[in-house]
Amino acid sequence: MTFQLFIQLxxxxxxxxxxxxxxxxxxxxxxKASQVxxxxxxxxxxxxxxxxxxxxxxxxxxxxxxxxxxxxxxMLFGLALQMLVLRPLIGEPVISVIMVTIGLSIFFQALxxxxxxxxxxxxxxxxxxxxxxxxxxxxxxxxxxxxxxxxLIMAGFAWFFKYSKIGLAxxxxxxxxxxxxxxxxSVRQMFALSWGISAAVSAVAGVVVGIVNGVSSALSFFGIKxxxxxxxxxxxxxxxxxxxxxxxxxxxxxAHYFDSQFLHWGNLYEIVxxxxxxxxxxxKPYGLxxxxxxxxx
Amino acid sequence: xxxxxxxxxxxxxxxxxADQTIFDTRxxxxxxxxxxxxxxxxxxxLSNYYLSLMIQIGYLGIAxxxxxxxxxxxxxxxxxxxxxxxxxxxxxxxxxxxxxxxxIAIVLAGLWTTAVGLLFGLPATRVKGLYLAIATLAAQFIxxxxxxxxxxxxxxxxxxxxxxxTILGFDMSGDTRYFYVVLVFVVVMYLFAxxxxxxxxxxxxxxxxxxxxxxxxxxxxxxKYRTMAFGIxxxxxxxxxALYAHYIGYMSVEGLDILFSIQFLAMIIIGGLGSIxxxxxxxxxxxxxxxxxxxxxxxxxxxxxxxxxxxxxxITYMREMLIGATIILFLIFEPDGLAHRWxxxxxxxxxxxxxx
Numbered sequence: 279m280t281f282q283l284f285i286q287l288x289x290x291x292x293x294x295x296x297x298x299x300x301x302x303x304x305x306x307x308x309x310k311a312s313q314v315x316x317x318x319x320x321x322x323x324x325x326x327x328x329x330x331x332x333x334x335x336x337x338x339x340x341x342x343x344x345x346x347x348x349x350x351x352x353m354l355f356g357l358a359l360q361m362l363v364l365r366p367l368i369g370e371p372v373i374s375v376i377m378v379t380i381g382l383s384i385f386f387q388a389l390x391x392x393x394x395x396x397x398x399x400x401x402x403x404x405x406x407x408x409x410x411x412x413x414x415x416x417x418x419x420x421x422x423x424x425x426x427x428x429x430l431i432m433a434g435f436a437w438f439f440k441y442s443k444i445g446l447a448x449x450x451x452x453x454x455x456x457x458x459x460x461x462x463x464s465v466r467q468m469f470a471l472s473w474g475i476s477a478a479v480s481a482v483a484g485v486v487v488g489i490v491n492g493v494s495s496a497l498s499f500f501g502i503k504x505x506x507x508x509x510x511x512x513x514x515x516x517x518x519x520x521x522x523x524x525x526x527x528x529x530x531x532x533a534h535y536f537d538s539q540f541l542h543w544g545n546l547y548e549i550v551x552x553x554x555x556x557x558x559x560x561x562k563p564y565g566l567x568x569x570x571x572x573x574x575x
Numbered sequence: 576x577x578x579x580x581x582x583x584x585x586x587x588x589x590x591x592x593a594d595q596t597i598f599d600t601r602x603x604x605x606x607x608x609x610x611x612x613x614x615x616x617x618x619x620x621l622s623n624y625y626l627s628l629m630i631q632i633g634y635l636g637i638a639x640x641x642x643x644x645x646x647x648x649x650x651x652x653x654x655x656x657x658x659x660x661x662x663x664x665x666x667x668x669x670x671x672x673x674x675x676x677x678x679i680a681i682v683l684a685g686l687w688t689t690a691v692g693l694l695f696g697l698p699a700t701r702v703k704g705l706y707l708a709i710a711t712l713a714a715q716f717i718x719x720x721x722x723x724x725x726x727x728x729x730x731x732x733x734x735x736x737x738x739x740x741t742i743l744g745f746d747m748s749g750d751t752r753y754f755y756v757v758l759v760f761v762v763v764m765y766l767f768a769x770x771x772x773x774x775x776x777x778x779x780x781x782x783x784x785x786x787x788x789x790x791x792x793x794x795x796x797x798x799k800y801r802t803m804a805f806g807i808x809x810x811x812x813x814x815x816x817a818l819y820a821h822y823i824g825y826m827s828v829e830g831l832d833i834l835f836s837i838q839f840l841a842m843i844i845i846g847g848l849g850s851i852x853x854x855x856x857x858x859x860x861x862x863x864x865x866x867x868x869x870x871x872x873x874x875x876x877x878x879x880x881x882x883x884x885x886x887x888x889x890i891t892y893m894r895e896m897l898i899g900a901t902i903i904l905f906l907i908f909e910p911d912g913l914a915h916r917w918x919x920x921x922x923x924x925x926x927x928x929x930x931x
Binding site for chain 1: 646650652654697698701702704705706708709710712713714716717720723724834837840841844848889892893894895896898899900901902903906907910
């Protein structure tokens with residue numbers, strides 16, 4: 279029985295982990311392209327999920343259309359945010375930039391609470407079958423979809439950065455802004471675009487989590503949970519973000535297993551990633567796959 | 576970030592001693608002493624409501640000054656100031672419960688918080704900038720979790736009772752009396768900070784902020800000063816939290832969340848990073864902001880806007896949104912904060928008809 283629980287939790291961990299990985303990728307995308315640490319990443323999930331929920335319940339739009347419209351909206355939202363708020367701060371100290379994203383985070387979190395209330399709202403049912411039986415384990419079909427979507431996004435990211443022209447231009451910008459500019463790449467456009475893509479992809483993750491757990495302001499906590507994941511993987515490595523996300527997702531659930539079975543400390547699930555975060559920062563601040571050029575004190 | 580003081584043309588300082596005075600001229604000294612005397616007379620005229628606001632400004636202002644020493648003077652960012660504020664409150668309540676007289680308990684709580692702050696400042700010896708910001712974010716969640724867990728220390732989820740402030744058997748609780756307690760602490764702590772910035776240690780902190788490599792070459796021990804900034808900042812937070820605990824008479828985990836930490840950051844950004852006076856100005860702004868939103872909602876009550884937006888239910892959210900919006904707007908349009916604006920106003924009047 280306990281072994282079965284352990285396996286179940288491990289699978290949960292992997293599913294949540296892929297989601298952390300996706301959000302982590304979006305976070306790293308912004309950081310790589312525009313050197314901004316985005317504390318408002320969780321709010322992208324929140325706003326995307328609420329938009330989709332609103333379109334589906336209030337306007338009764340079919341899921342596919344509602345989903346696509348909210349993605350387009352989030353793309354524009356990310357672009358607008360970069361152009362209006364972050365662009366004037368280019369060249370300012372790190373503290374100012376971090377503080378602006380924190381300001382954005384509490385602004386939109388409060389706005390969403392005001393507009394949609396504090397209670398979790400369920401999505402209208404999308405799947406005909408709510409649970410699927412795999413090797414004797416009950417897995418919610420929404421979870422299956424979430425993993426499928428996450429893997430799809432990761433493959434999409436890989437393709438985008440390897441083969442598409444815009445993706446290559448973005449990598450060039452991340453590598454060296456001056457060189458990129460001299461080759462005719464508009465660095466400003468790349469900055470804005472990275473925010474747009476990041477917001478839209480985060481919104482996908484937001485909608486997926488919303489379908490599973492219902493939409494509530496708890497979604498924005500993903501934006502904080504993503505820090506352990508990206509620090510573990512290396513702040514400037516997209517691949518590292520995925521690996522870090524998976525590890526943190528697994529770790530959380532394994533901690534939960536030990537907590538519920540043996541230790542009974544309670545709440546270990548929530549707090550373990552942050553202990554890991556501190557330990558990594560102390561012993562290996564560039565993470566598993568990050569560039570090793572962090573200035574040491 | 577730091578702004579030089581306004582001095583008339585041709586007024587040069589010829590000795591280090593003259594250059595490092597706390598009060599620039601006799602007039603500023605007179606103004607500050609006069610201001611403190613006026614404040615001391617305030618309880619005679621003002622109602623308890625205004626006094627409670629001023630007490631709030633006092634204890635939050637002390638904690639905000641601590642954060643400003645860390646962020647504004649030593650250039651490190653902390654997103655976990657609220658938990659140190661909370662730790663001070665719990666520590667003081669805990670000590671007072673175990674028989675330590677309250678005034679001593681407050682100071683001891685400050686020192687105890689300093690120890691905790693030094694512990695969580697240890698990552699500052701290894702990482703800097705945004706990595707440090709993320710480390711302090713982790714500190715926020717770890718300590719918040721600790722508060723819920725450690726029932727012997729914090730009373731768990733039900734909270735801890737803090738004894739009322741008595742000095743030599745004389746009861747100092749109640750708005751009117753407690754006002755003087757907070758006033759004394761504010762004056763002492765602000766003078767201490769102003770004085771700190773004149774010493775080697777204070778200037779070393781600023782050197783670390785401005786150019787850490789040069790500072791290290793000049794013989795400033797980086798690791799020492801970075802952790803020291805965390806220690807001092809936690810000391811201030813602890814004192815502020817302890818004053819809060821004994822004012823309310825009760826300390827609970829609720830409200831020590833990340834939003835409260837961000838409010839402290841908002842205070843110093845609005846007031847002006849690296850400005851001692853600015854910390855107080857920013858705190859005044861942040862304390863009056865909810866009062867202002869309340870008043871605004873009161874004026875709009877019953878109007879079309881009120882009906883459309885349900886202002887009464889949304890007032891807490893409106894407040895949070897205002898905090899976020901002020902942070903963003905100040906950083907974009909007035910990154911030097913209110914202290915800078917205040918200096919400009921002073922300069923304008925000093926030079927009044929001939930502004931060049």
